[in-house]
Amino acid sequence: xxxxxxxxxxxxxxxxxxxxxxxxxxxxxxxxxxxxxxxxxxxxxxxxxxxxxxxxxxxxxxxxxxxxxxxxxxxxxxxxxxxxxxxxxxxxxxxxxxxxxxxxxxxxxxxxxxxxxxxxxxxxxxxxxxxxxxxxxxxxxxxxxxxxxxxxxxxxxxxxxxxxxxxxxxxxxxxxxxxxxxxxxxxxxxxxxxxxxxxxxxxxxxxxxxxxxxxxxxxxxxxxxxxxxxxxxxxxxxxxxxxxxxxxxxxxxxxxxxxxxxxxxxxxxxxxxxxxxxxxxxxxxxxxxxxxxxxxxxxxxxxxxxxxxxxxxxxxxxxxxxxxxxxxxxxxxxxxxxxxxxxxxxxxxxxxxxxxxxxxxxxx
Ligand SMILES: Cc1cc2nc3c(=O)[nH]c(=O)nc-3n(C[C@H](O)[C@H](O)[C@H](O)COP(=O)(O)O)c2cc1C
Numbered sequence: 001x002x003x004x005x006x007x008x009x010x011x012x013x014x015x016x017x018x019x020x021x022x023x024x025x026x027x028x029x030x031x032x033x034x035x036x037x038x039x040x041x042x043x044x045x046x047x048x049x050x051x052x053x054x055x056x057x058x059x060x061x062x063x064x065x066x067x068x069x070x071x072x073x074x075x076x077x078x079x080x081x082x083x084x085x086x087x088x089x090x091x092x093x094x095x096x097x098x099x100x101x102x103x104x105x106x107x108x109x110x111x112x113x114x115x116x117x118x119x120x121x122x123x124x125x126x127x128x129x130x131x132x133x134x135x136x137x138x139x140x141x142x143x144x145x146x147x148x149x150x151x152x153x154x155x156x157x158x159x160x161x162x163x164x165x166x167x168x169x170x171x172x173x174x175x176x177x178x179x180x181x182x183x184x185x186x187x188x189x190x191x192x193x194x195x196x197x198x199x200x201x202x203x204x205x206x207x208x209x210x211x212x213x214x215x216x217x218x219x220x221x222x223x224x225x226x227x228x229x230x231x232x233x234x235x236x237x238x239x240x241x242x243x244x245x246x247x248x249x250x251x252x253x254x255x256x257x258x259x260x261x262x263x264x265x266x267x268x269x270x271x272x273x274x275x276x277x278x279x280x281x282x283x284x285x286x287x288x289x290x291x292x293x294x295x296x297x298x299x300x301x302x303x304x305x306x307x308x309x310x311x312x313x314x315x316x317x318x319x320x321x322x323x324x325x326x327x328x329x330x331x332x333x334x335x336x337x338x339x340x341x342x343x344x345x346x347x348x349x350x351x352x353x354x355x356x357x358x359x360x361x362x363x364x
Contacts, residue, residue, distance in 0.1 A: 029053070029128030031065060032114075035121060039064045040085070043123075052130055054100030065126065068097040068107070081111065088113045088121045094131060106135040145203055153196045160189040198330040202313065205337045212254040212341055219251050219258070219291050223283050226262040230270060238275040241266070246284035251291045251362050253342050258293075258362070261335045261346075265295040265358045268331065272299035272356070286361075294359035301352040310348060311336040335360070 023030050029049035033040045045060045053060075053068060069078065077095035084091035090112040097107040108131040114123035165171040167182045174182070204210045227241050234241050251258070262281070269279045277298040284292050302310065313333035339346040339360045350356035 029126075031060075031126045031128070033065065033124045033126070035085075035124060040124070049128060052099075052105075052128055053097070059100075069095070070098045072096050072098070077109075081109070084111065085124065094135070104132075105130050106132045145200065148196060149200055153193070153200070156189060156193055156196065160186070160193060163189060198334060201334050202330045205334065205341075210337070210341060212257065214252055214254055216250050216252045217255050219248060219283055219293070220245050222255060222258050222262060223281055223293070225259055226266055227281065229263060230266050233267065234270050234279065237270060237273065239270050239273045240278045241270075242278050242280045244280055244282040244284075246282065248283050248285040248291060252364055253362050254338075257338045257342075261338050261360060262293060262295070264331045264335050265293075265360075269295050269297035269299065269356070269358070273297045274299065289363055290361055291363075292359060292361045294357050296355060296357040298355040301354055302348065302350040302356055303352055307348065307350070311346065 023046050026046060027048055029052045030044075030046040031042050031049055032044040034043045041062050041064060042060055045057055049060070050057055066073075066078075069075070075095050077093040080093055081091055081095075090110070092108070092110040094106055094108045097105055099105060108129040110127045112125050113121040114125055116122045162171075163182055163186045166174060167179065167186050201210070223243055223245065227243060231241060266279060266281060273279055280294075280296045282292075282294045282296070284294075286292050311332045313330050336346050339362070342362050343364070344360055344362040346358075346360040348356055348358045
């Protein structure tokens with residue numbers, strides 16, 4: 001066993017006393033069990049353990065810790081703990097436990113084997129932490145996202161679909177004034193859907209649960225699809241979209257997500273473009289195995305000191321811009337996360353007064 005060096009306070013010649021006091025004063029529950037005795041009973045529990053569980057030490061010592069589970073035994077964590085103890089390896093997990101008064105609490109429990117000089121396990125030490133407040137908060141956040149998804153996005157999608165059917169005439173002819181009003185409604189429902197989708201995407205990305213659907217495709221198709229989608233928005237602002245398709249090769253990526261990134265960058269450029277200007281979308285292969293997309297506008301440009309804020313969530317450069325131009329403040333952060341999930345790079349170059357060029361590269 002490795003020799004541990006300690007530096008106890010002067011005057012504390014009795015190291016054991018210092019360790020004992022530290023454990024007694026700890027805010028986490030700490031128990032020690034004896035696996036050499038039948039059913040691995042608790043031989044020590046600190047005051048914080050009594051406080052956490054509501055049991056006095058006389059009601060704890062000599063029992064196996066499972067009494068905290070009461071009848072709630074069918075938990076994955078319990079199985080994992082049983083395995084870890086059998087294999088004599090440490091474990092950290094969260095499980096449902098019950099206080100003396102019957103109240104449920106979520107116990108974040110770490111169990112470690114304690115070995116003697118010969119490496120034999122002579123005890124286990126368990127550290128308990130009540131994480132009920134955190135688990136409840138996480139559950140409320142989860143419920144909130146579920147409401148956004150089901151109670152907000154689902155009906156909005158159907159409203160948007162109905163409005164679009166009126167706008168494109170497939171629901172029958174309407175007069176010019178109605179068409180004008182419907183167009184405003186479609187624009188706003190589109191913005192609202194984009195905002196909701198951004199919020200839900202960000203949550204999935206943050207949780208590391210974003211799955212890429214990889215396939216090989218011609219990136220020119222993605223550029224054409226996005227230009228087709230955003231043409232009405234560009235025309236409404238008098239902005240022309242120009243595609244510069246240079247020699248390139250196919251990419252292995254998630255086509256829908258690449259379209260999402262392009263859509264975001266191009267829509268941003270249109271928003272910040274002055275009337276009668278152009279937005280250039282360039283596709284090229286600067287190196288073998290590298291596909292580069294860039295979107296260049298003649299907008300106001302971005303000052304150097306703001307560049308690194310651009311791809312950070314909720315960082316609109318100027319909050320008045322948000323209201324003027326719309327957007328969740330998540331768009332570029334989502335683009336960056338998606339490009340990086342592909343192992344690619346994203347960036348921007350800009351000259352104040354001349355315009356900005358957002359680009360991203362995908363390899364392979
Ligand atoms: C040091 C130590 C601390 C433990 N602390 C707890 C605890 O706080 N709550 C709990 O439900 N189980 C705790 N356990 C786990 C149970 O004692 C038991 O190992 C678990 O329920 C799985 O085994 P079983 O199927 O025999 O019950 C602890 C185990 C050890 C060794």
